Amino acid sequence: MNGIDLSVNVGGLKLKNPVLLASGTVGYGNEIAEFTDLNKIGGIVTKSVSLKPRKGNPPQRIVETPSGMLNAIGLANVGIEKFITEKIPFLKKYDTALICNIAASTVEEYVECVRILKDEDAIKAFEINVSCPNVKEGGLEFGNDLKAVGRITEKVKSVTDKPVIIKLSPNVSKISEFAKVVKQSGGDAVSAINTLVGTSFDINTRRPKIKNITGGLSGPAIKPVALAKVLEIKRNSDIPIIGIGGIMNWKDAVEMMIVGASAFQIGTVNFINPNAGLEIISGLAEYCEKHNIKKISELTGSYQI
């Protein structure tokens, strides 16, 4: 670690290292804190919070697939009020950047949520989830619509000075078009990717294994797709990118930065190795040392094509 600068700046969001815990894969931090030292993590992206509490989808919500898993949690969350009174106070105690992920079913609702939360000092940036595949309203309806993504970005930016990150859907033909629109609309960064739409059926009952029928595919299976999407954005736009998808260890993280990510999020791996974030940080530092990299940000988009 001797003198290697792991800090990064992603569209104005300063992080002590590029490791973020992905939305929906660490709740509000309290449970995972028993297994890992959150003070060492670059940042935590909270479970998508919505204006009103959401009960989420009925079981079964998850199923394992080859090198991946499907989930259809349905944005279960405590709602913005409880989030402020119960969750932020806990998260404040840690020396890690708090990024608040927001889900909504109308443009107005996104704006309303950000308005309510914008003066919470603890929150360092907003991640706008326009790409959840598991809810009827909002979610992919927005994520696959260029104009809607532009409008949401613009409106949300108009009520806060904090960095606004738009979380993009991979379920589109040209993700870079969306990144460009985010940039044009004043967004500070994009995060990519959310999960891919997938399903799985029981061959004896002929019923979907997930009650919601389809779910979102995450984990190592989607890593090649995530890398290609991040690379596509990097080659077609200059908006900072937070890479997400299938990162299991420091090697995957390095690969994600090489193709263009300024920072990255780890999701599914937290379920399997709740200390993965810390292991990745030390792996990154060792890699930098070995390759004589002084600032980790030099890695971003350093592909040789």
Next chain:
Amino acid sequence: MNGIDLSVNVGGLKLKNPVLLASGTVGYGNEIAEFTDLNKIGGIVTKSVSLKPRKGNPPQRIVETPSGMLNAIGLANVGIEKFITEKIPFLKKYDTALICNIAASTVEEYVECVRILKDEDAIKAFEINVSCPNVKEGGLEFGNDLKAVGRITEKVKSVTDKPVIIKLSPNVSKISEFAKVVKQSGGDAVSAINTLVGTSFDINTRRPKIKNITGGLSGPAIKPVALAKVLEIKRNSDIPIIGIGGIMNWKDAVEMMIVGASAFQIGTVNFINPNAGLEIISGLAEYCEKHNIKKISELTGSYQI
């Protein structure tokens, strides 16, 4: 097998069983014939053939990924002339349906290829590849464009009476829109899915592991995505579907039929188990027997939602 009817009819294409070997994963049949009995297979889809021979992409063309592989072969093929003089005679010897997959970079070229081949008795149907992710022209340029897919379908149908199957790209938001256009334009069936765009980088050289930079992701990793795409088509259109993606064994095949496939293709598994097709056929027959299914076509779209 006692009296179970495994035969299917996919938009006019009659198959003795629903197992097809996928384009690009069995060459022109001669090599795999050493490991398996092609006479027992429902049909063979030839490697994409183009008007002129194609050299294909430089190495490295393939790389393994978690539960999958990326390929960027670049449609290497002998060209239509050699295909007729050298490949068809060999394939004719087998009692299996021959489906000729065609790749091209213009609408006219697709039509020209079909025109040249339409009187070859051995060819029972055409599969039009509008979804190869690994070539500069044609491929995804078409596959992601509703109008182009409609036009290709129409023009190709106008020169042949044989069933025309359009092979769809999964790299789109709403694959069912494409299926609908194919139906409206006179297409007989769709096959789904071709590979997902993905990439992989070497973290030491920072170079893409595949020379073409991106490749097509296939194998078990994509099975949940393939199932979701087939289900989406089935729920939104009544065009017959040939399901493809991640099928490794008879259970996967049953799952694919349940979500909507009338027949299915196996690709990557041939590289690992060249006799997989035959094993799948007997697995299907046993499943039908156990579940008291008299005709395998009853399985198609028999999901319970």
Next chain:
Amino acid sequence: MINEFSVFRSIDKINDSTHLIKVYSPSIAASAKPGQFCNIKVSDNNFPLLRRPFSICDVNGDEIHFLFDIHGEGTRLLCNKKNGDTLDILGPLGSGFKIEGDYDTAVIVAGGLGSAPFPFLIKKLPANKKIVSFVGGRSKDLVLTYGLKNVFTATDDGSDGFNGTVVELLKMELENFSKNKIRIFSCGPNPMLKALQLFSIQNNYDCQLSLESAMACGFGICQGCPVESADGESYLLVCKDGPIFNADQVKL
């Protein structure tokens, strides 16, 4: 909750299909309570991707025991472990049985592999409690009585003990106990738990159910393991709020 790299010590067959494994895992062993479970990484690589949850069957000094059948790929891999292999375990997880309180007799009701958590429970029950166990299975060789006490058995085909379900057997036998002095501890397949839940609520028995659910994390971060609360207003998490619930807490 600890992530402990444990040492595989031994595997024994309890019957034709059931295995008992013993694992050296001192930290988890030291803090485990009956009814809790562990989430086990069954391979050294990413296949299968997710951990597999197993009830803590027993704790013996520094060792934890697990009881399981070969079900799919995960349990098959677990079964192929060799003595001395490292096993990456998260545990102890979940709530555990409530043991304290004013009852005379602990009534154990188990179906199939549902017997797993009870050897440890029996060990930890206060010495003054009486114990009686009702165990069901489809047939004689699927009735798991390992580590249980005062066992009554029921089989669907009548090949062992009572001919019928374990809950039917329980209903008959419970008449011999005074209602207010018993507490039911149960674990087993969902239909069994449902029948037992109905019976307990109708008859006002003090009853705890150990639930199963598909799980990813096992400690509350994925929200993958919901069970509806009795009032239908919210979901509880089987891994964190359970796996042990009072019969009147949840909708099955």
Next chain:
Amino acid sequence: MINEFSVFRSIDKINDSTHLIKVYSPSIAASAKPGQFCNIKVSDNNFPLLRRPFSICDVNGDEIHFLFDIHGEGTRLLCNKKNGDTLDILGPLGSGFKIEGDYDTAVIVAGGLGSAPFPFLIKKLPANKKIVSFVGGRSKDLVLTYGLKNVFTATDDGSDGFNGTVVELLKMELENFSKNKIRIFSCGPNPMLKALQLFSIQNNYDCQLSLESAMACGFGICQGCPVESADGESYLLVCKDGPIFNADQVKL
């Protein structure tokens, strides 16, 4: 070409990093030729997905031998096999060395693990051929002379034999042989093969190269393993047209 479910017979360490495994595989053994390879499924499940190609190192009656280093997950799993385990093997694949012809001396040139195919070649060479082997490695412990004859060694660090590359060594030593009476058989890392190819072509030596490539199928159906033909007009397939090529056939 056969898909044979073979039986793992034994594993031995040849040096610190290299393993020799012996596999009972009578059908493949019966038809194998030197220079051919097998594509091995290293696990019983879909992880890793693809088979792994290995040169046939030797054939002894019903047994095939393979020589390998632990490189990644696939070779690690192979190394953990137990005697009696089943191993799903496709083979024999590829073209094999051309052995017949009018030469006096077989000159073997191997770098690192490139020694693997030569014990079998040596066994199968006509008795009247002389054999001389040049073997290179980065350092002494990476020079693999297993099963070779009349060995000259070269190391990059000079810790064993000649201080330099094996091709440099070869150039010097070849002066002692009459040019028209030798045939070079080579296998090793690409830079070594490239240097050797250049040298052979410039000096008109009869030379065969054993190439490696990423592979999926190993028998010609995926087109994943191209190597450019010498005229640059087409691609040959390493698995089917090779892995053995004449030095003037391919562009490296």
